């Protein structure tokens with residue numbers, strides 16, 4: 001699914017109006033109906049009590065006025081508070097006229113802000129995508145007044161005061177909503193941690209916006225939902241054998257961190273790899289062989305950490321990092337791996353696919369000269385702190401996205417920035433936000449599991465690099481969601497994610 005800017009969203013509205021031969025008021029009616037439908041599923045008229053709709057002067061306020069009428073007609077008790085302005089939009093005026101006289105309407109004043117008792121259901125329709133500057137004066141006072149009340153707040157389209165795709169000054173007034181109900185496509189602002197307290201849970205309602213316009217509009221931002229990965233994993237042919245799905249090499253583990261190697265290996269096997277060999281330090285040999293009998297194991301001559309790079313000829317992908325430690329000898333292994341993977345051979349004209357995670361990323365961060373050696377399409381899987389070690393501290397989440405995009409294009413690699421809505425940056429500068437996963441996955445080892453899935457799907461001959469990464473990130477999150485059904489979020493451990501990778505991939509395969 002694409003994510004568009006506020007300006008593109010306005011153009012999308014216009015294109016829809018022209019293409020479908022409807023008026024802008026009819027499109028607003030669709031938006032308001034979709035909103036009211038959502039609200040009435042969430043709260044019946046008893047649960048809702050008297051709903052207060054705060055309406056601004058533009059089309060967001062117009063949505064609010066139309067919603068007030070529809071809610072009143074559906075039997076809800078509503079009252080409207082208007083934000084005074086010099087002029088209102090045409091569709092606002094239309095919906096103001098349509099509002100039944102039985103609905104109480106008041107104009108807000110600085111000295112007379114609407115009373116908001118604790119628990120009141122408030123619809124925030126002050127400002128949406130038309131916001132042109134941070135709120136000030138009466139509008140800011142209304143927002144602060146609302147945020148102080150212990151209200152249940154549902155925002156239409158965007159929490160008022162929030163920009164759709166840019167940061168706000170730190171102290172600006174922004175509505176803190178429990179829910180945000182938007183139309184057609186999600187907004188970039190919804191996906192960033194710094195906006196979580198404003199946006200709350202967000203929902204996107206279909207209002208029949210022009211599919212042609214969306215298809216034709218270019219954007220760097222995408223949202224990976226089930227439809228994006230449907231059919232991405234080819235079915236396993238009947239006459240396949242273990243060679244068909246690639247032989248992967250995992251370089252992982254050090255004394256005290258063998259669990260990371262075991263988890264990554266388990267995930268790689270559940271990710272459908274044909275064969276897996278793990279190269280582990282001497283101390284990890286027994287641990288690994290006992291816990292992953294399906295994998296082969298090469299012990300390093302060093303007991304506590306990795307010091308040697310095995311021959312790479314037999315492998316279709318290599319993963320390095322989980323539990324690795326940062327010994328000097330291990331740094332040498334990483335440097336050699338980058339150099340050897342980049343060399344083309346007769347059997348392999350393109351670089352050997354690599355997945356770089358955890359301590360291997362920290363080694364890259366502390367030896368940045370290595371970044372020049374990254375073979376094209378290498379996958380890096382930093383969390384924000386690891387990413388900062390590779391680049392610089394980000395001013396905010398928007399700046400971090402810029403750094404991410406610049407890094408992926410400069411080094412021609414695929415960077416998976418881990419978090420809620422994990423963001424995959426491609427060498428061409430696209431950003432793909434993942435839709436699956438839950439807070440239970442914020443637990444030790446879940447990153448190692450992702451590395452294992454990535455390794456399996458990168459070793460798969462039929463999956464291009466981007467497809468393999470997008471699918472891995474999606475399936476990893478989905479496996480966490482399936483696991484949490486049984487364990488709850490607090491009880492979820494990384495091994496539970498491993499056990500649900502198979503079902504998550506099967507689900508993707510079943511969706512065409």
Ligand SMILES: NC(=O)C1=CN([C@@H]2O[C@H](COP(=O)(O)OP(=O)(O)OC[C@H]3O[C@@H](n4cnc5c(N)ncnc54)[C@H](O)[C@@H]3O)[C@@H](O)[C@H]2O)[C@@H](O)CC1
Pocket residue numbers: 010013014024027028029031032056057058059060061063087089126127128129130131132133134135136139156157158183
């Ligand atoms: N255009 C369309 O056809 C549709 C628009 N929809 C709704 O319309 C919204 C966008 O409407 P608009 O473009 O009218 O924009 P808004 O309703 O977000 O606000 C624009 C108005 O607010 C003023 N304004 C902007 N920033 C301000 C500030 N900081 N302080 C005070 N006033 C400020 C502008 O001058 C303008 O009058 C969407 O978010 C959505 O809710 C939906 O009804 C779907 C259809």
Ligand SMILES: [K+]
Pocket residue numbers: 060124125126127128155156157158159160
């Ligand atoms: K709003």
